[in-house]
Amino acid sequence: MPSTARSYAEDLRTRSDDELRVLLQRRPDLARPAPSDLTALAARASTRASVQRALGGLEADQLHALEAVLVSGDENDPARLLGCTTAEIDPLLQDLWAAGLLWRSPEGLRTARAVGELLTRPAKLGPPTADLPAATRAVDADAAYNHLSSGARKAIDQLRWTHPSAAFTGATGRTVLTELTDAGLMVRTDLETGTIPREVGLALRGGQLYPDALRPPPPEGKVLTSADVDAAAGAEALELLWRLEELATAWETDPPRVLRSGGLSVRDHRIATARLEASPELSAFIIELAYAAGLLSEDGQLEPCWLPTSEYDNWAASTPIERWARLVDAWWETIRAPFLVGTGGEHPPSRTGSAPTINVLGPGAAWPLIRHRRQDVLRTVATLPEGTVAETHSVDVLLRWHRPLRLPPGVPTRADVVLREAGWLGLTGRGALSSAGRAVVDGHDVSAAMSAHFPEPVDHVLIQADLTAIAPGPLEDSLRRVMHVAADVESRGGATVFRFTKASVRRALDTGMTSDELLRTLQGASSTPLPQPLTYLISDLARRHGQAxxxxxxxxxxxxxxxxxxxxxxxxxxxxxxxxxxxxxxxxxxxxxxxxxxxxxxxxxSPIAETSDGGVVITGRTPPRAHSRHARAHPVQVTVLDEPAARAMVSELRQAETARAQQPPKAGPRIPATDPTVTLGMLQDATAEQVPVWIGYVDASGSVRRTLFTPHRVEGGRAVGVTDDDRTQTFSIHRITGVAPA
Missing domain, CATH: 3.30.70 (Alpha-Beta Plaits)
Structure with a gap:
């Protein structure tokens, strides 16, 4: 770390170009828009909004180290507070300093001003004694604890690691509170509420913030081979493609209507579930995924229906791996949340009936947070050893470790939902992250990662005399589509069993296929001669088909x-x-x-339709289509600052700092115009550090003036302090044109 500095802004100015570049890349919000100089950069980096965004990305060990610095003051060493060695905590402190959350003062490490404003209960400790409304005497916490009654001791044990404040209701509760305040272990904040002062809470914990601060939870779950995981993932991916095509085929012949409120009716969802032979959750996922990928949409008619779009035909004509990759991209970016279907739209969902039920494809089935949650879950699973089965409980614990402020205790992680959807999509296999899933997390080509693991399609079936046909594996596309039209699926599994019936053969003939074409296709696909019962069935139905x-x-x-x-x-x-x-x-x-x-x-x-001139109308050749939806809007993302852009910005900041330093010293530095947010942040920093700053301001006559100002208090949109002529003055923030360090 650098030598000590007298302020946060000076700490940033003393950093090297590479260190400033790292800061800008770690916190890209500081670069949009580009700051005018290093002083403006320091002011922006210490604002609440920017610090809160940086805190949200910290892992638990980094957060614990930051809390240790916040709590330590001059009396405690951060390493001792965390029960670790200096060598263990130093890399974390260096990383926090590089992110601009710490700075090096003559008295030791300090946090940026806004850190203390945001982490008001570090490590679930109470406020310092000086900040409590009633003064307390110094006590020996261990001795006072040993003299407590069993009820008071039980209350302290429950609060020791969980929360510094509690309400004590009823006569018994008030008696316990009185005993604790008399012992000096709590401060009464009102008649029935008490708070444990920070110093007392720390003593009750034996001088440590956490029982195990820097060690992440160990991974749990059995380990599978990569080959088993990828094979299972490939089979799931192919099954998903088949189900989606089955849905599109059903909806192009019998499109469900769009509800007035938008979405799909419960009845139509139930019909789709039965057609896909899936659970309601899986069918909702397939429908929402197809919609997110632009393959389904409203047809825009007076009485709108849900139909495949024109994009669906291009998708269906591409290779299976290309079709699957498009679905993966849509799932990774969409904010649609199929798991909300059937709930009242609450997070977490509740079935109390307090809100209208959410329908598939309805407006309520969107949840913007699911996109980031989905990505956090898969990135957490990617930290497990390769082939480890991701147990939901284990992923929950790891997620809270990696995102402690975003996912505090009690907030659902949705890991179960994300893992279930990833399994359906083939990003996990048998519960473990597949090669394709790891490629998604790393931003690599998912098609290349999955192509070797798609089951090899077969081009033949075994047709038997009982009018059944057995497909020994996944069929190649053209044969699979013929079999799904001409026969009904009787059972699925490692091998699919189809059954030919009168209804299924008529269905094939209704699409315009002749009996000769059907027989020729089946003969070419069958590894044995066609059985006579099937030949008779097709010929007999074809002879009567179309007579009317x-x-x-x-x-x-x-x-x-x-x-x-x-x-x-x-x-x-x-x-x-x-x-x-x-x-x-x-x-x-x-x-x-x-x-x-x-x-x-x-x-x-068995009739067929004909035109007015006697021509045969072939149904099924040109299925209806909805218009392709406009380009999908992706959620807002923070722009990543690449290394060349960061270096160029640092160079500009250095030039601005050099130009400012060359201003004549007697006239004071040039005071750049600063926006109110930067002005407020710099004045608050100066107040905390008790250092003067140059300010430009508009006086009562409307003239712009400047003065050396030492602020004592900044609140309510006003700054109160002493000017260079030793007068106490109050300036409105909106009348201050700019601030510059003295």
Whole structure:
């Protein structure tokens, strides 16, 4: 560290160029906008807002070291307060000094002024005796503790490490409080409240701030091999792609409506859950992820529906690894929080019914903090030894160690939610961080990290005589899409079992595929000859498929098979269509063609639609699409200051400092214009250090003047102190044009 300085600002001015560069890179908010000189930099670095941002990034050992300096004063050594050696704490103190949270005074290390304003209860100790409303006498804490009654001793034991203040209600509580105040261990702040003074609290702890201050919690969890982790992650990633495509296929044929309040209805969410054969949480995650990636959107119609976007077609045409990488990018950046679905939108969620239930895709399913929480959780998991299964409790403890001020006790970490979603996405495998997950954390290419671990697709199935087909692994895309249209999934696992049914074969024929095309595709994919029952099933359904055609008359049904039309007329289930024969081969109906098609298909009559000129309408070839949404807005991020920019800024600050030093000494330094925040911070620093500063101010006549001013008190937008002519004056902060060190 440098030699001692008489003020925080002087400490910054004595730093080398490299040390200033490190400060700017550690705290990039100091560089936006660029400070005019080193004095302005020091003023900005000591403001509450900047210091609070720097404190939020400290880990627990750094925070404990900073608290030790704050508590130590002139009587205690920080190392002794933490129960460690000087060699253990010195690197932490050096790091805190490099971040501008400490400065080197002649009396020893001191914290920046705003640190004490923000950490009002360092190490959960009370205020110093001098700051309490009632004076206390010096006591031997150990002796006083030993003479307490059992009730008073129990109260002190509960407060010793947790909180310096407590309310003592009821007659018994007030008796205990009186005993503790009489013993000198507490100060009564009102009738039923007492506070343990800092000096007494420290003595009760044996002179230590924490029982174990600098040692992070040990990692817990079993360790798996990297191969097992990555294989499981690849399988999960591929399964996610399949489920998302299944969702898009379902919604392009039967799009759910958008609620008036926005989002998806509970009924439609339940239907999607059943279609995906997933849990409600997983289906909500898939829907929200597709929306975040721009693959789903409202169609913008008078009665809007949720549909795949035009971007979905480009996504579906890309390779599986490219599709997966886009989903990962969307998840890493989105502020959508699927875990809130079904709750009242509280954090943590509550089911008390105090707020409306949040729907999938609704406006309430967004939570800006989830993005940073998601990244904090994965970065914490990345600190575990490779292959370690991330247990939720262990991650919670580590998170609170890495972000003690952001995640104090009682605040949910959401580690369980993030780990669950990371598992679905393939960033973890069997609970441990995968190679792809580590690439996401490190900012590397996730596609390259995952490509070697995607299961190798197979291009064949084993079709059996009982109308089932077994896929021995993940199918390649084109075959998988044919199988999902022409057959129903009967079971999943290491091998997927499909079953051909009349309904599934009709579904394939409805898409425009002919029986020859379907048979040829299945024959080419089957490792054995097609069984005769399947061939007969497809041929028989194809022979009858499309014999009846639907048009407009309002609508008509025509067929060369007069017997089939007679059967339709006799079918009571078709009575809502009010069918009427106008020719041996033609029926008409007042219902719309779409209604006629749906009802005839529902009752196994297998019609197809035709145009007014007799052409066949092939459904399923051009599915409806919503317009692509505008470019996704990413959450606000603090601009990172790279090394060249930091060096250039330090050079400019040095030049400004040199120019200021060359001002004639008799006239005083040049007083640059400073904004009110910098002015207030510099005056507060000068008050704390009892040093004079040059100020420029506007007098009553509107003239700009200057004076050497020693502030004694800064409060309520005013500064009170002594000017260079030994007069006590009060200046309004808004009338001070600038401040410069004396």
């Amino acid at each position: 055609r639907v048009g407009t008359a309002s609508s008509y049904v025509r067929s060369d098979d007069e017997t089939a039309l007679t059967a339709m007329l006799a079918d009571r289930d078709l009575s809502p269509l009010q069918l009427r024969r106008i020719a041996p081969s033609v029926l008409v109906s007042p219902a719309s063609p779409g209604t006629v098609l749906d009802l005839l298909r529902e009752h196994q009559h």
